[in-house]
Structure formats: C-alpha cells, structure tokens
Amino acid sequence: MKGIVLTAFGDPAKVLELRTLPDPTPPGPGEVVVRVTRRSIHPGNLAMVRGRFNIPLPADGFVVPGGDGVGVVEAVGEAVGPAQDVKPGARVIFYPSPGAWAERLKTRVELVTPIPDDLSDAIAAQLLPNTVIALMLLRAAKQAVPDAGCETPILLTAAGSSVARILAVAARRRGLKVVSAVRSRNGANALSERFPDLTVVSTADTDWADQVRRAAGGRPLQVVMDPIGGAMVSDLVRLLGDGGALLFYGGLVPEPIALPSVQLAHHEIMFKGVSSSRWLQTTSAEQRREDVAEAIEIGRAAPEQFELEADYDLSRFIEAITHIERADRSGAVLISSDS
Structure with a gap:
C-alpha cells in the first residue's frame, strides 16, 4: 500500500514522502482493518510534522501521520460482534487511529463508527476531530x-x-x-x-x-x-x-x-x-459514543457547514498541504485514495 511518512520534523514539503509500505497484518481480537478513502488535513497535523508538539519519532525512524478519516472495513478480528455493526464492507469514520495518511490502517473496533448512507464521504471525513x-x-x-x-x-x-x-x-x-x-x-x-x-x-x-x-x-x-x-x-x-x-x-x-x-x-x-x-484519556467511553453520535447528527443536519474546497489524490499530498495553508482558504482540503 502507499502511505505518507514523516522521517524528521520540519517543513512538511521537505520531511514528508510517499512510500510503499507493508499492508497491515490481519486484525487481532477487537481490531479492524480499514481501507481509508478520505482524510482531512488539519492545522494540528502540520504542527505535529513541524515538531511543535515535542513528540519524539518512534525507534524505527518514521511515522505515518493522521488520526482520522472515513473508509471501508476490509477485515475484522475476533470479538467484533454484530452488536457493534462493524463488518466487512461497512462505511465508517474513525478517530483517533494513527496512520490515516496511508491507504489502510488497523485500529481498535471501539474507535470505528458506521455511518449512514446519506452522509457523504466528503462530510464524514471532516467530522472528527x-x-x-x-x-x-x-x-x-x-x-x-x-x-x-x-x-x-x-x-x-x-x-x-x-x-x-x-x-x-x-x-x-x-x-x-x-x-x-x-x-x-x-x-x-x-x-x-x-x-x-x-x-x-x-x-x-x-x-x-x-x-x-x-x-x-x-x-x-x-x-x-x-x-x-x-x-x-x-x-x-x-x-x-x-x-x-x-x-x-x-x-x-x-x-x-x-x-x-x-x-x-x-x-x-x-x-x-x-x-x-486528550479525548481518549479524559473522556468516558459513554461520552465518546455520544460525541461521535452528535458529530454524525450535525453532519446530516447542517451539511452546508462542511464546505469542501479541494480534494487531492494521495500522490499529490504536497499540493494539498500547500493549499490548506492558503490565507484565503474557506473550506476543507481532503486527501483521497481509492485503491
């Protein structure tokens, strides 16, 4: 799969690169693999890339940024039951799940929520965080x-x-x-x-x-x-x-x-x-479910507040980053992948 990786902190145009990465391993108990279709770029993403959060890189020397987006479930592990309504083929939003700037990611099922058919990918990708x-x-x-x-x-x-x-x-x-x-x-x-x-x-x-x-x-x-x-x-x-x-x-x-x-x-x-x-650390599981449910309600009730200004293919991520930092930008900028 393709993924955007961060190898050092600094100017996003210089420290980010598109690489071919291994696909996620099969999901374990309580895990799911999601094929990511859309992800929104946030100012916080770029602040992290620039090193403003004082978070060290992992021992292997690189990280795939991003923590939220929309996609399709490809595989589920054991202990993912029908009550969670997460199954292969389901459209879902996810957060916080590191690695969203790759074509696939593996995450915990409780961080994934199915979305209704009348909620477009373009809006769903903007809902969280x-x-x-x-x-x-x-x-x-x-x-x-x-x-x-x-x-x-x-x-x-x-x-x-x-x-x-x-x-x-x-x-x-x-x-x-x-x-x-x-x-x-x-x-x-x-x-x-x-x-x-x-x-x-x-x-x-x-x-x-x-x-x-x-x-x-x-x-x-x-x-x-x-x-x-x-x-x-x-x-x-x-x-x-x-x-x-x-x-x-x-x-x-x-x-x-x-x-x-x-x-x-x-x-x-x-x-x-x-x-x-800090949402995972400071908010109860019940409150998190209520927050995601309200996000979906707002997305459906007020779609006009989720203006999409541009949607770039994963390979054009540098253009997407340049776009989001425009002073005159008025809508969201997404990075898409469909493989």
Missing part, C-alpha cells in the same frame, strides 16, 4: 463557568474555521449564545451569510472590542475560545470579567503570549488548554 474538540470546549466552558453562554455570549475567535463553525452549531443546539470574531470584513460577511442570526465582528475594525461588548449587552464576557494565541490574547483578557476563562485549543501563532499578570490575578481569570488528542 473537529466536532470532538468543539464538544470538549463546550464541556470545558460549562465546567469553568456553569452558565456560560446562557445570558452572556461565548466569544469564538478565528470563527470562520471548521471547528468554530461546528462550535456555533453545537452551541445553538444547546440554546447557548455565541459571538464570532474573524480577521477581515470579507470573512465577517461570508460567515454572516452562513449564520444569518449570528453576531459576527471583524478584528480588522478598530472598534471590534466595543462591538463585542455591545453584543454582550455591556456585560464582561465569561468565556473566550481561541485557537490563535499570540499578541491578541491581551485584548481578549480585557474583555473577560471576574472569574472568566480563556480556553485555548490551537496556538496557531507561534509567538509567546505577553500580558501583565496582574490582570489575571485581580480578576481571577483562568487559562485552560483543550486538546482533542
């Missing part, structure tokens, strides 16, 4: 501030991203209020077209912070969700009231956060990181 991190953020917000989003809206930055759009949908399903912030006026107009009833502000406007305050009815914010970091954090902290929380889930800007610590101490503001990579 984007929905997982969105639901984890909503749980973290409730834990930090139990009434977050009830009266005072939650502020979402980088709100045109896939995660933030799913967050807006999931918050609305719960009756929670959100305000979305994007970098440009064009981005704000595009997001407003997607969500006509959503308050959207552009941080390019000099009075964007005042717009957020007005949207909150003049009240200090309780929760901000931010995947960017960097210099903007000091502006976000000023919007938070006593006991507020700033939830980080990306760190897309490599620059360090700089702000007077007295603001945090005086207002008892909490910083908390939320990562979908």
Whole structure:
C-alpha cells in the first residue's frame, strides 16, 4: 500500500514522502482493518510534522501521520460482534487511529463508527476531530463557568474555521449564545451569510472590542475560545470579567503570549488548554459514543457547514498541504485514495 511518512520534523514539503509500505497484518481480537478513502488535513497535523508538539519519532525512524478519516472495513478480528455493526464492507469514520495518511490502517473496533448512507464521504471525513474538540470546549466552558453562554455570549475567535463553525452549531443546539470574531470584513460577511442570526465582528475594525461588548449587552464576557494565541490574547483578557476563562485549543501563532499578570490575578481569570488528542484519556467511553453520535447528527443536519474546497489524490499530498495553508482558504482540503 502507499502511505505518507514523516522521517524528521520540519517543513512538511521537505520531511514528508510517499512510500510503499507493508499492508497491515490481519486484525487481532477487537481490531479492524480499514481501507481509508478520505482524510482531512488539519492545522494540528502540520504542527505535529513541524515538531511543535515535542513528540519524539518512534525507534524505527518514521511515522505515518493522521488520526482520522472515513473508509471501508476490509477485515475484522475476533470479538467484533454484530452488536457493534462493524463488518466487512461497512462505511465508517474513525478517530483517533494513527496512520490515516496511508491507504489502510488497523485500529481498535471501539474507535470505528458506521455511518449512514446519506452522509457523504466528503462530510464524514471532516467530522472528527473537529466536532470532538468543539464538544470538549463546550464541556470545558460549562465546567469553568456553569452558565456560560446562557445570558452572556461565548466569544469564538478565528470563527470562520471548521471547528468554530461546528462550535456555533453545537452551541445553538444547546440554546447557548455565541459571538464570532474573524480577521477581515470579507470573512465577517461570508460567515454572516452562513449564520444569518449570528453576531459576527471583524478584528480588522478598530472598534471590534466595543462591538463585542455591545453584543454582550455591556456585560464582561465569561468565556473566550481561541485557537490563535499570540499578541491578541491581551485584548481578549480585557474583555473577560471576574472569574472568566480563556480556553485555548490551537496556538496557531507561534509567538509567546505577553500580558501583565496582574490582570489575571485581580480578576481571577483562568487559562485552560483543550486538546482533542486528550479525548481518549479524559473522556468516558459513554461520552465518546455520544460525541461521535452528535458529530454524525450535525453532519446530516447542517451539511452546508462542511464546505469542501479541494480534494487531492494521495500522490499529490504536497499540493494539498500547500493549499490548506492558503490565507484565503474557506473550506476543507481532503486527501483521497481509492485503491
């Protein structure tokens, strides 16, 4: 089979290569082999490739990146019963299952979920981990501030991203209020077209912070969700009231956060990181099943939020990576394989 392998950390265009790899060995008890048809590229994938997560390479010197996607079950091992509805020929989504940037992978059956026929591969490939991190953020917000989003809206930055759009949908399903912030006026107009009833502000406007305050009815914010970091954090902290929380889930800007610590101490503001990579360790099996079920529901109910901008063959992965880092990108970029 073909697979994209990482041999050293650095520029993805230089350290990733397409290789011929051995097919997975037959599945053992509780395991399945999946032929991967589509996988979405996430900024977190490229952060890992660049070495920003401080994860060492395995002893054999290379790793196949990726942890989620959609595919077809090719083989199941012992102890995979009918009750799990996972059998050869079933279309499934999977997460987290390392090795998704190869044509086949072997994973545990509890990490695989059958999907309905009316859910396309293009949407299914985008569901996880984007929905997982969105639901984890909503749980973290409730834990930090139990009434977050009830009266005072939650502020979402980088709100045109896939995660933030799913967050807006999931918050609305719960009756929670959100305000979305994007970098440009064009981005704000595009997001407003997607969500006509959503308050959207552009941080390019000099009075964007005042717009957020007005949207909150003049009240200090309780929760901000931010995947960017960097210099903007000091502006976000000023919007938070006593006991507020700033939830980080990306760190897309490599620059360090700089702000007077007295603001945090005086207002008892909490910083908390939320990562979908911790989902298996921090979430119960029952909650994980509920998260995946809600992801599928959102995919079926709001397909317009899963825009596909480009779909590249596995052999063209460098073009796909270049595409996902375009500043003007507005939809998902997939890597496909059909062998």
